[in-house]
Amino acid sequence: MMFKYVNEDQIDIELKCTICDEPFEAPMNCATCGNTYCKSCILKWLEKQASCPSCRQTGAAFQPVISRVVRNQLNRLLVQCALCKYTGIQRSNFNDHISGTCPKYIIKCSNNCGWKGVRESHQQHLITCRQNPFPNSLSKFSNIVFILILSTLLYWIFRRGDK
Template identity: 35%
Template sequence: MGFDVTRFKGEVDEELVCPICSGVLEDPLQAPSCEHAFCRACIQEWISRQPTCPVDRQTITSAQLRPVPRILRNLLSRLCITCDNASYGCNANIKLDSLAAHLAECEHNPKRPIPCDQGCGLIIPMDELKDHNCVREMRSLIHSQQQKMTDYQQELADQRFQINELKRELRLVKDFMRAMKISNPAMRSLANEMERDEVVRWSNSLTRARVTRWGGMISTPDDILQAMIKRSLSESGCPSHIVNDLMENCHERSWPPGLSSLETRQNNRRQYENYICKRIPGKQAVVVLPCDNPHINEDMMIEPGLVMIFAHGIE
């Protein structure tokens, strides 16, 4: 809809008035052939009911409408108009093309957001300040935040349920593959390949680690420490079919010949410094997997991999 003609200083040329709403053109568009100009909102609403020019009834469609010439836009921009907030005390007369910028900063704008000076500090429209109650608004805000928290918790619970269902289905598939691997020799190769791929995917999800103090290695971890590392392995997505074997390989009694004693470890220091290690999340521990270390000698590696725990010295 156009601007009320009475808001303008002096007379307004009839060429700048919308034939539909009789207001001064607002965001105008022009018919293609007859070149009659209308407010954008007015002509689009008109065409939605009847696709003709309101002045001479020539057929037009919304797609045929085009911007008015620059000279018409310039004439409109030079018109002086009173502020929308004149009834609230604003006496400004501004050029039409500056109206939007003025309204954004007009101190008489009843919807201008201002901070509450009664204590709560909430930002509220100026015309709502007289009815503003800090206690009521803060209670409403707290209730709204509590409701959002409840919704988030429910959404999280639903996602956890879905994840657990997917994990259950995955365990069923793995159990089935293991059963087929035992009962059907033809499936054994496929099952082994799937398990290897699963280990590779898990390894790729871990962050590569650099051991800076091999002397901090704990070669005989106690049961409590082993339980902590095992839990971290499981939480990191370690394939269930290798978790127990990896944990068995966290103690020097199960390490390969090249690591089986302090003496051999000292002799082979240069070799195990070449391990590609992946960090066990949240712990001073690494996992060394054959899929990451094809360059390591057989006497320094063991299936399905090594878990090495350190008192310190992992980056």
């Protein structure tokens, strides 16, 4: 896991899974007793024994929890990024933090030059990156413009000579 919960001991026990003792991830509940578990926890449990950990009903059916209240409470739980130590990120935004802003997340250079490093040093790297796309695309663009002008000119000269 790439994050830690902020004040984990103060999180409502109703939001915690009794199998892993952490706030639910993709909560599923038992159709018989209503007890809730993380999807991955209950799937692992059911591989070993086909009964609900709480009511022991064999062949108990589990369904995703659709309650918006529960989902919102889970989404709003605050977490701390294990990489950059930034705290106060809502759990539902954590993936965006990692894929978009976390300064300590290791990324590949956007120019596919083979460089890999933490996001915060990428700007510095781009200054020296050999495959900087700007001069490249600029020269491609001016090549096209040049060919267009040349062919128009040739066409024009050819037409003039025709008369």
